[in-house]
Amino acid sequence: MTDTQSVVIIGGGPAGLTAAYELLKDGGAARYNVTVLEASDEFGGISRTVKHNGNRMDIGGHRFFSKDDRVMDWWKNILPLQGAPSYDDKKLGRVHDLEPGGPDPEKVDEVMLKRHRVSRIYWHGKFFDYPVSLKWDTLKNMGFAQTMKVGFSYLKSLIHKLPEDNLENFYINRFGRALYGMFFEGYTEKLWGRRPSVISADWGSQRVKGISITAVLKDAWDKLLGKQKKTGEGETSLIEEFWYPKYGPGQLWETVAKIDMGNGCTILKNATVTKVNEKDGAISSVVYRDSQGGEHTVYGDVFISSMPIKDLVNAIDAGESAEPVSKEQLTIANGLPYRDFVTVGLLVDKLNLKNETSIPTLGNPPIVPDCWIYVQDTSVKVGRIQIFNNWSPYLVKDVDNKVWIGLEYFCNEGDDFWNQTDEEGINFAIEELIRMKIIGSKSDVLDAHRERVKKAYPAYFDTWYDMDKLTPWLDSFGNLYCVGRNGQHRYNNMDHSMVTAMEAVSNIKSGRKDKKNVWSVNTEKSYHEAK
CATH class of the missing domain: 3.90.660.20 (Protoporphyrinogen oxidase, mitochondrial; domain 2)
Structure with a gap:
């Protein structure tokens, strides 16, 4: 091993750009020669901002909030929090806690805004709070008959618990069958294209842990008594405020890419990895195809991949490998939904x-x-x-x-x-x-x-159930780290993807061989916005 390690990062989304940043910060270029290969011509992956005729679109919506203070501090370091009101807050007299000495978003572009969170359910032409709250408007919108149906259905769910071996039963146990039918069943089927009864309960346990009728009742009672809402006490409290870059999430990742390049990182856009070569039990190089169809080989000592596991496994299978993937493992990879x-x-x-x-x-x-x-x-x-x-x-x-x-x-x-x-x-x-x-x-x-x-x-169905037969083979390549949402085939939020990269870099710097800390991010049974 040379004094300077060559690190090849596949993917210029949150995980890949975070990994590059963590490797190269504080003079890391003296120790690491970092190359990022991004298949598209944009940074941020799904966390990018699309520009169209002077307007901008956030693909999928990205609230900047994390229960991990490392991530919150990281974001704030890239784009400082606003110290003066944004255009709409100023005009409307809406109030946020402002950061002393922070930039004025009316004068500065590189700034993180503080925004009020409002997300509601639209059902039969009427609005309901998300998650559902117990107040007069909710009961009025449902009507007496539906309210009674929901109430008795919930009481039944308290007495008769279903085995939580699928997402449908997970929801019914927490909300009752009537409320599940109103607010979860149809939307979940739209999202996944499958009945909730064939989807793993693991998805629900990570997304809605602590959200239940019990939590709704407790919240309503606390408000009646004038108690302040607390977080971190077992039940989830959905955030009422979040941070947001002035020009959307893509602005943050474009800024990070500039910092990475300023720190010595080589970033290649329109570089689609097609082959991953192995030698003596480790990854030795990758082959990427450029926008003109030309193929190039990049050698490295360490490889961090955020490309979809399906594509990664097929790229290894297409490359030079003394440890070929088995037919069963290839079937699992190709069947990941x-x-x-x-x-x-x-x-x-x-x-x-x-x-x-x-x-x-x-x-x-x-x-x-x-x-x-x-x-x-x-x-x-x-x-x-x-x-x-x-x-x-x-x-x-x-x-x-x-x-x-x-x-x-x-x-x-x-x-x-x-x-x-x-x-x-x-x-x-x-x-x-x-x-x-x-x-x-x-x-x-x-x-x-x-x-x-x-x-x-x-998605959490089909061959996802057999992922534990595939990941040990990927981990057998000691210098390969799988990070990010698609890199781990896990419904990670942006902050989770970043933390997988942070953990991988920590292992690289410390020489730790065990990768459990990288794979264990976002496996705890807690909601992604609890803190």
């Missing part, structure tokens, strides 16, 4: 949704304050609607007079929906909004953009 993603951005003058909350918003009439609207109506395909104005006023060119929204669809690469032309996909989205009476007609739409994302969501 993903859900792909299409988002359609639409620019309109207004939405036919009244702001009946106490939260002031921009627009004439004022828009609803939601970041996300979860669409539980199974008669339409759209799963969520983002209102980009509420994520950051700087995502919208004319934030005072226009509403820039994103309709989020879940599908499979190659299916009929995925294969639609941009015009067909945009028209489909517009027709659904009209059917939901959120806009009046096609003429209300002033501009539109469609974006497709492959392998957006690693």
Whole structure:
């Protein structure tokens, strides 16, 4: 081993760019020669920001909040927290705790905003808090008969617990069958394209741990008594405020990439890894294809991969390897399921949704304050609607007079929906909004953009159940680390992906051989936004 180690990082998303940053900070270039290979021409993976005619789209929506203080401090170090009100907060008199000495977002671009979180469920033309809260509006929107049905269904779930061997039973045990049918069943099937009864309960346990009717009742009682909401006491408290880069998540990762390159990192865009070569039980090199179709080989001492496990295993199988993957392991890798993603951005003058909350918003009439609207109506395909104005006023060119929204669809690469032309996909989205009476007609739409994302969501079914037969083989290559959402085939949030990279770098620097700390990130049974 030479004094300087060559580290090859596959992927320029949160995990890959974090790994490069952690290796090269504090003069790390003296010890590590780092190369990042990014298959696209953008940074951030699914955490990128798409620019279209002066407006910006956040692919999938990214709230910057973590229960890991390392990550919070990391973000704040890259983009400092705002020290003065943002445009909309200033205009509307909305209040946030501001950072003493922090930058003014009206004057500085490299700044992290503090934003109010509002995400609600849209069911039969009515809004419900997400997660459901126990208040008069909730009972009024459900109606007496449905409220009674929900109540008795929940009582039954307390007495008769189902075995939690699938996601459906997991939800029913916490909410009762009636509420599950209202707010979980249809949406989950939209998201995954499968019945919740065939999806592992592990997904639910990581996403909604602590959210239950018991938590709703306790929260309502605490509010009645004037108690402050606490976190970290076993039950989940969904955050009411989050951080957000002025120009969306992609801004942060573009900034990190610049810092990485300034610290000595070589970053190659449009570099698709096609082969991974092995020698003497370790990875020796990778072959990537450039945008012109030319092939190049990059040698290294250490390799960090955030590429999908399916693609990684096939790349190793296609390369030179003395330890070939078995037929069973290749079958597992090729059977790993993903859900792909299409988002359609639409620019309109207004939405036919009244702001009946106490939260002031921009627009004439004022828009609803939601970041996300979860669409539980199974008669339409759209799963969520983002209102980009509420994520950051700087995502919208004319934030005072226009509403820039994103309709989020879940599908499979190659299916009929995925294969639609941009015009067909945009028209489909517009027709659904009209059917939901959120806009009046096609003429209300002033501009539109469609974006497709492959392998957006690693899924917890099919050969995922056999992952424990595949990961030991990957770990047998001592100098290979699998990180990130697709790199581990785990529904990681952005902060989890970053932590897998931090743990991998920690192992590289310390010489630790055991990779359990890398794989164990986000396996605890706790909600991703509990702190």
